[in-house]
Amino acid sequence: MSQQVPILQVKGLIKKYGDKAVLNGVDLQVEKGKVIAILGPSGCGKSTFLRCLNGLEEVQGGDILLDNQSLINKSTNWRTVRQRIGMVFQSYDLFPNLTVMENILLSPLKVQKRSREEVEKQAKELLERVGLADRANDYPRQLSGGQKQRIAIVRALCINPEIMLFDEVTASLDPEMVREVLDVIAQLAEQGMTMLIVTHEMNFARLVADEVIFMDKGKIHEQAVAEEFFSNPQTDRAKQFLNILQF
Amino acid sequence: MLNSGISVLFEGINLQRLLIGLLATLRVALISVLISIILGIIIGIIRTSKNKLIQIPFRIYLELFRIIPILVWLFVIYYVIPANFDINLSSEVVALIVFSLWGTAEMSDIVRGAIISLPKHQMESSKALGLSPVQMYRFVLIPQAAKRSIPPMINLITRMIKTTALLTMIGVIEVIKVGQQIIEVNNLQYPTASFWIYGIIFFMYFCICFPLSRFSRKLEQKWAA
Numbered sequence: 001m002s003q004q005v006p007i008l009q010v011k012g013l014i015k016k017y018g019d020k021a022v023l024n025g026v027d028l029q030v031e032k033g034k035v036i037a038i039l040g041p042s043g044c045g046k047s048t049f050l051r052c053l054n055g056l057e058e059v060q061g062g063d064i065l066l067d068n069q070s071l072i073n074k075s076t077n078w079r080t081v082r083q084r085i086g087m088v089f090q091s092y093d094l095f096p097n098l099t100v101m102e103n104i105l106l107s108p109l110k111v112q113k114r115s116r117e118e119v120e121k122q123a124k125e126l127l128e129r130v131g132l133a134d135r136a137n138d139y140p141r142q143l144s145g146g147q148k149q150r151i152a153i154v155r156a157l158c159i160n161p162e163i164m165l166f167d168e169v170t171a172s173l174d175p176e177m178v179r180e181v182l183d184v185i186a187q188l189a190e191q192g193m194t195m196l197i198v199t200h201e202m203n204f205a206r207l208v209a210d211e212v213i214f215m216d217k218g219k220i221h222e223q224a225v226a227e228e229f230f231s232n233p234q235t236d237r238a239k240q241f242l243n244i245l246q247f
Numbered sequence: 248m249l250n251s252g253i254s255v256l257f258e259g260i261n262l263q264r265l266l267i268g269l270l271a272t273l274r275v276a277l278i279s280v281l282i283s284i285i286l287g288i289i290i291g292i293i294r295t296s297k298n299k300l301i302q303i304p305f306r307i308y309l310e311l312f313r314i315i316p317i318l319v320w321l322f323v324i325y326y327v328i329p330a331n332f333d334i335n336l337s338s339e340v341v342a343l344i345v346f347s348l349w350g351t352a353e354m355s356d357i358v359r360g361a362i363i364s365l366p367k368h369q370m371e372s373s374k375a376l377g378l379s380p381v382q383m384y385r386f387v388l389i390p391q392a393a394k395r396s397i398p399p400m401i402n403l404i405t406r407m408i409k410t411t412a413l414l415t416m417i418g419v420i421e422v423i424k425v426g427q428q429i430i431e432v433n434n435l436q437y438p439t440a441s442f443w444i445y446g447i448i449f450f451m452y453f454c455i456c457f458p459l460s461r462f463s464r465k466l467e468q469k470w471a472a
Contacts (some may be wrong), residue, residue, distance in 0.1 A: 052374060055374075056371055056374060056375065078374075079377045079378075079379060080374050080377070082374065082376065082377040083376055083377045086375070087371060087372075087374075087375040089368055089371065091366065091368040093368045093369065093371070093372035095373075095391075096373075096388075096391065097371065097387070097388075097391050097394070102365075105378065106378070106386055107376040107377055107378060110378065110382050110386065111377040111378060111379075112377075120398040137340070152372075155376070156376070159376065159377065198266065
């Protein structure tokens with residue numbers, strides 16, 4: 001069997017704000033269909049890392065390769081890359097001036113110039129899947145936080161990305177709404193979506209992720225199969241981190 | 248007697264003249280408001296740029312109109328420019344220039360403020376969805392900013408209408424100037440003329456500005472909900 005080329009490769013990624021290095025040489029290989037959970041204390045650079053992957057942050061060194069193509073050069077068209085790497089944020093980022101359906105259709109129609117009929121069909125299927133088919137004509141203000149996040153996920157999925165980035169999508173939700181959002185992500189994992197998930201939900205990471213990377217101070221300290229990481233962390237820093245969370 | 252003075256309004260074409268004066272007031276106000284809205288939106292969007300070379304000149308422009316009284320601006324353009332540059336401008340044109348410059352400066356600040364007060368993640372999620380900057384402004388930022396700007400914009404429009412009262416100082420024949428002329432002519436015959444003339448001018452300004460201010464408050468209440 002031939003070795004599959006990882007869909008995403010990160011090599012020695014460096015991100016600085018002024019003199020302060022937020023990412024200090026991050027290396028990572030992501031194979032197609034893999035789910036990677038990124039854990040670490042706040043301020044360790046995990047959100048910044050995700051934001052670098054779709055060009056929301058400029059990087060000062062290293063390389064990012066998508067399908068073996070380097071993204072770190074002047075000719076990179078990030079708008080095209082972003083259609084291949086979808087992202088959902090912590091804040092409810094739906095556009096309040098548009099209905100749920102309009103939110104979902106905006107990018108497929110205006111950026112990708114697909115036919116309305118086709119996209120609407122896909123949007124309805126996706127809404128059905130996250131249990132919000134009846135909310136298509138509502139405005140975001142009429143939805144709960146959990147519903148908004150599920151719509152935000154649908155909106156990102158509707159541009160048919162190959163990789164999805166989740167940046168603490170449940171961090172600002174009421175506890176009873178966390179589950180409904182995590183269920184959607186777990187569903188995606190089953191369907192073989194390649195995902196990088198920054199999260200504080202340890203049980204979720206353990207169940208859904210194939211691999212866990214533990215970051216601290218801008219570096220990956222430990223990378224392991226999920227079950228391994230939680231049952232037998234190798235580094236002291238990771239042990240400490242897990243201990244704090246195990247209340 | 249006060250009640251005999253009211254007939255000054257109906258002497259000859261006095262009322263008609265006042266209405267023509269009011270028309271001049273509204274002409275200057277409406278044209279300059281229109282110019283201000285269009286240029287204000289454009290400059291407001293440009294001013295959201297983080298580039299200092301773009302920010303600073305516009306900032307100076309805005310502050311010049313905030314710090315220096317409009318009356319001074321009117322005098323400067325009306326008296327100084329023709330005297331030194333051999334250009335002859337009618338008082339109404341000068342009024343339009345000053346009011347449009349002032350209105351544009353203030354409008355641009357309203358628009359800029361509305362855009363930069365939008366949560367940062369609105370911009371980031373637009374980018375993450377692959378929208379171009381133009382698409383981001385058109386479909387996401389401007390519709391939201393418009394909602395935030397309309398109440399302060401209406402406020403500014405009322406202020407501009409009221410400030411046209413200054414135009415009498417550079418000789419625009421607007422409603423107050425006409426009123427003064429009528430009073431001067433009729434003062435001997437009707438000692439209470441000024442009461443009635445200024446009274447009706449008061450009423451005219453009220454009829455124009457009150458609905459605007461009510462409308463703006465209604466919108467604010469509606470959108471606050």
